[in-house]
Amino acid sequence: MDLRVGGRVSHVDLGRGIDEGVDILNDLDSFFAGDGTEEVSSIRIGEWPEMYEESSEAIVEKLVANAHLLPGLRRLSIGDVDPDWCEISWIQLSDITPLLTAFPDLERLDLRGSDGLAxxxxxxxxxxxxxxxxxxxxxxxxxxxxxxxxxxxxxxxxxxxxxxxxxxxxxxxxxxxxxxxxxxxxxxxxxxxxxxxxxxxxxxxxxxxxxxxxxxxxxxxxxxxxxxxxxxxxxxxxxxxxxxxxxxxxxxxxxxxxxxxxxxxxxxxxxxxxxxxxxxxxxxxx
Missing domain, CATH: 3.80.10.10 (Ribonuclease Inhibitor)
Incomplete structure (x- = not known):
């Protein structure tokens, strides 16, 4: 997990090092348990384990459940991965309705992939x-x-x-x-x-x-x-x-x-x- 804080332009980069055994859901738990989440305005979700078989649903649920800890979130990207990790048409996404409902102040949503997208x-x-x-x-x-x-x-x-x-x-x-x-x-x-x-x-x-x-x-x-x-x-x-x-x-x-x-x-x-x-x-x- 990469966290860079700079006033209201802080950015969290999740999903690096999955091939080294890092679990993105545990990463999210650690992030939400820490300080400074209210300063985060941008989150990038990259790789998650077996993303060509497992959808983004659990990640979405985790973000939605902790939306109260992210009052400043304005930009969210999901599935931003290199083709060497997973081809674009293999990426398993999910229903994004809960995200848009939970984050009424979100200004930008970037999605890569479409299988399961709703x-x-x-x-x-x-x-x-x-x-x-x-x-x-x-x-x-x-x-x-x-x-x-x-x-x-x-x-x-x-x-x-x-x-x-x-x-x-x-x-x-x-x-x-x-x-x-x-x-x-x-x-x-x-x-x-x-x-x-x-x-x-x-x-x-x-x-x-x-x-x-x-x-x-x-x-x-x-x-x-x-x-x-x-x-x-x-x-x-x-x-x-x-x-x-x-x-x-x-x-x-x-x-x-x-x-x-x-x-x-x-x-x-x-x-x-x-x-x-x-x-x-x-x-x-x-």
């Missing part, structure tokens, strides 16, 4: 950033996010992944997010790493939420000329500061068209692969 729709007044990195995000989780109320959310990032690893989200599941009704201050939207990136681009092209965004990220997926054509033919995107389309399957002609159509926008088009490839693939799956 959420009951709720209202959270203070969450500003929600990020899910995975190789396959289930539609049930996306629909729960879409049905929730997040009046303070500024940054929503969902790696949608592939069906092989549970990624069955459709463009229709994203409709409430794209409407923006429950996301009044959203400024950065990432709908990434999808094998239906063209369909998502087409939906985004007429989505009301786009008008309020500074950054739109449709990177890491299987975007082809069809999806880019939909974006160019939709609502204006010239107000954006950043349009991230990296890892794509655009032709040379379409790449030039996109860049020239948005001269004042930081358009990211790197990691471009041949659209003539027989197989389209996302950046992150397993």
């Amino acid at each position: 959420l009951t729709p709720l209202r959270h007044e203070n969450l500003k950033v929600l990020r899910v990195e995975c190789g396959g995000l289930q539609s049930s989780f996306v629909r729960s996010v879409a049905a929730g109320d997040f009046p303070a959310l500024e940054h929503l990032e969902l790696w949608l992944g592939v069906e092989r690893y549970g990624g069955n989200t459709t463009a229709a599941d994203l409709a409430p997010i794209l409407a923006g009704d429950r996301l009044p201050v959203l400024k950065r939207l990432g709908l990434q790493d999808s094998e239906i990136q063209d369909e998502i681009a087409a939906a985004v092209a007429s989505a009301p939420v786009v008008a309020q965004l500074d950054e739109l990220d449709l990177s890491m997926g299987t975007l082809t000329d069809a999806g880019a054509e939909a974006l160019l033919g939709g609502q204006p995107l010239s107000h954006l500061k950043v349009l991230d389309l990296h890892h794509n399957f655009l032709s040379d002609t379409m790449t030039d068209r996109v860049a020239k159509a948005l001269p004042g926008v930081d358009v990211k088009l790197h990691d471009r692969f041949s659209p003539e490839d027989d197989r389209l693939y996302v950046a992150v799956s397993e």
Whole structure:
């Protein structure tokens, strides 16, 4: 366990040295039994034993049970591990509803993995950033996010992944997010790493939420000329500061068209692969 205290910016790093026999639950018990927990604003949960078989449920329960000792917690990361320890699609997560309920002042939640990940729709007044990195995000989780109320959310990032690893989200599941009704201050939207990136681009092209965004990220997926054509033919995107389309399957002609159509926008088009490839693939799956 690594504890660095610096006023209201203290950070606890848990999950290092698991391969040396350290038990993260015992680590948490030791942390909560010590002094200074009220100064902690950030916690990172990295490795836990057998995380490809054992879910994060016990860790979540431990955090929730001791929420009263963490009045200053504003940032929480779960599953932040190197692929050498556990592939992203093997990480076993759990229901995060208790966390959001127990920590009403939480401002940022970063999750890596999706197997077992669940959420009951709720209202959270203070969450500003929600990020899910995975190789396959289930539609049930996306629909729960879409049905929730997040009046303070500024940054929503969902790696949608592939069906092989549970990624069955459709463009229709994203409709409430794209409407923006429950996301009044959203400024950065990432709908990434999808094998239906063209369909998502087409939906985004007429989505009301786009008008309020500074950054739109449709990177890491299987975007082809069809999806880019939909974006160019939709609502204006010239107000954006950043349009991230990296890892794509655009032709040379379409790449030039996109860049020239948005001269004042930081358009990211790197990691471009041949659209003539027989197989389209996302950046992150397993």
